[in-house]
Amino acid sequence: MSRTAMIAGGSLVLLLLTAASCDSDPTSVRLGTATVGTVDEIVEAPGSVTARTAATLSAPAAGTVSDVLVEPGDRVRKGAVLAVITSPELERRRDAAKDALDRSPSGGGVPSGDFTEVRESTDRRAEKAFRQARAAAAKIADPTLRKALIEQVGTAREQYAAASDAAAAAVRAVQRGVASLGEAVSSLSAAQRMQAQQAYALADAAVDALTLRAPVSGVVQFGGAASPAGPDLSSLLGTGGTNATTPAEGVDSAITEGSYVAAGTPLLTVIDMGRLGLAAEVDETDVLLVKPGVRADVELDAATGATYQATVRSVDLLPTTSARGGVSYRVRLDLGGGKFADSGGAAPSPRPGMSAIVRLKVRQVEDAVTVPASAVVSTDGRDTVWAVRDGRYQPVPVRLGVQGEETVQVVAGVDAGQQIVVAGADQVEPGDRAR
Numbered sequence: 001m002s003r004t005a006m007i008a009g010g011s012l013v014l015l016l017l018t019a020a021s022c023d024s025d026p027t028s029v030r031l032g033t034a035t036v037g038t039v040d041e042i043v044e045a046p047g048s049v050t051a052r053t054a055a056t057l058s059a060p061a062a063g064t065v066s067d068v069l070v071e072p073g074d075r076v077r078k079g080a081v082l083a084v085i086t087s088p089e090l091e092r093r094r095d096a097a098k099d100a101l102d103r104s105p106s107g108g109g110v111p112s113g114d115f116t117e118v119r120e121s122t123d124r125r126a127e128k129a130f131r132q133a134r135a136a137a138a139k140i141a142d143p144t145l146r147k148a149l150i151e152q153v154g155t156a157r158e159q160y161a162a163a164s165d166a167a168a169a170a171v172r173a174v175q176r177g178v179a180s181l182g183e184a185v186s187s188l189s190a191a192q193r194m195q196a197q198q199a200y201a202l203a204d205a206a207v208d209a210l211t212l213r214a215p216v217s218g219v220v221q222f223g224g225a226a227s228p229a230g231p232d233l234s235s236l237l238g239t240g241g242t243n244a245t246t247p248a249e250g251v252d253s254a255i256t257e258g259s260y261v262a263a264g265t266p267l268l269t270v271i272d273m274g275r276l277g278l279a280a281e282v283d284e285t286d287v288l289l290v291k292p293g294v295r296a297d298v299e300l301d302a303a304t305g306a307t308y309q310a311t312v313r314s315v316d317l318l319p320t321t322s323a324r325g326g327v328s329y330r331v332r333l334d335l336g337g338g339k340f341a342d343s344g345g346a347a348p349s350p351r352p353g354m355s356a357i358v359r360l361k362v363r364q365v366e367d368a369v370t371v372p373a374s375a376v377v378s379t380d381g382r383d384t385v386w387a388v389r390d391g392r393y394q395p396v397p398v399r400l401g402v403q404g405e406e407t408v409q410v411v412a413g414v415d416a417g418q419q420i421v422v423a424g425a426d427q428v429e430p431g432d433r434a435r
Helices: 010-020 088-103 115-138 141-176 182-210
Strands: 030-033 035-052 053-058 063-068 081-087 209-211 218-222 266-272 277-283 295-300 307-316 327-340 353-373 376-379 382-389 392-397 399-403 409-412 420-421
Touching: 010 420, 035 399, 035 409, 053 218, 063 088, 081 266, 088 115, 088 182, 088 376, 115 182, 115 307, 141 266, 277 307, 295 327, 327 353, 353 399, 353 420
Parallel strands: none
Antiparallel strands: 030 420, 035 277, 035 353, 053 266, 063 081, 081 209, 218 266, 277 327, 295 307, 295 353, 307 327, 353 409, 376 382, 382 392, 382 420, 399 409
16 A cells, blocks of 8 residues: 555544654564566456367258267267268258259250240259258358368359350350251250259258268267357258257257257267367456467366466457456467476366466566565655665655566666565655664
């Protein structure tokens, strides 16, 4: 507490001055010495443990779980088959596409009906197949596979559009009398054949997606991640499935063979524990001091007495607003190993979601003149240290540098070796004899 803060009332001022001048309680004043050392400035922030990634596999369509090949806690490699779903709807769609492909003209048949009507009908069937395929691909959890399937749909759409345009041009040429009927028939047949081939390929890919594979290497957990589930896309798939729901508390989320699942139902989650991290919320008043590479000490509520090491990986540019209205920024750190302070033994590996206190060492100075933080008081709005000079107390204005939790750097005002008051500065007056 500063000396000026203590002189708030007349009677209290008189009491304190009397006590100091008469040295009635000399033991309340403690002396120390300014030294040379290292000071770490610490920014403390709440945080939680994060996994490298957690990928949830959801049912791409309504169906029945026909096979489950893993148990919770199993470690799997990327690409391993975890479960298989049987979807009569998607299988019927693939069978219908296969029949259409078998019946499509191979190049010599003349399409029945008006050429323009035939082409427009083929376009409608193709567009429907593309929409269904893209909606099904959007439900794939594996980002690599999902991207590949969506690109496959896009490529197929472009190829068909080119074939359809060629057929339209051939029909117009026949109508103008500048091309033979055979050219139009050949173009329309090629467009129909391409539409049938692509519809079957996309429908077959949707059925293949019913085999759920691990999108990343990691540990298996039944059900979805703790975060809110994404929007239900069963209406886009055209499967008529009910909305996916999160299991109620107290209900086993394990999937079993023979159970029915709606489109979009989260079935399995694979957690990549290869690199644990931290997400810390740093107040806006401190975030400008935090840079990538800054080191931190971490304490977990779940591992009392253990300290873990961490390093800042990135700092978000956009803020988050806390429930109390404060502005903070998310800082992401790589989490290292931990040790118990008493035994020096290795601390247990944390689990994602565990609460943590992160102490970021934002600034450090070595070979600096340091004093205990308790030695610095505010006098007339200035940082002050009470020094002992010629055997008497004297207030000395100081300029501070890096400020740690227990010690602070003094840039100017006090030299190393100077005797100072480290406690009880409110009990002394200028010129009092030091004891």
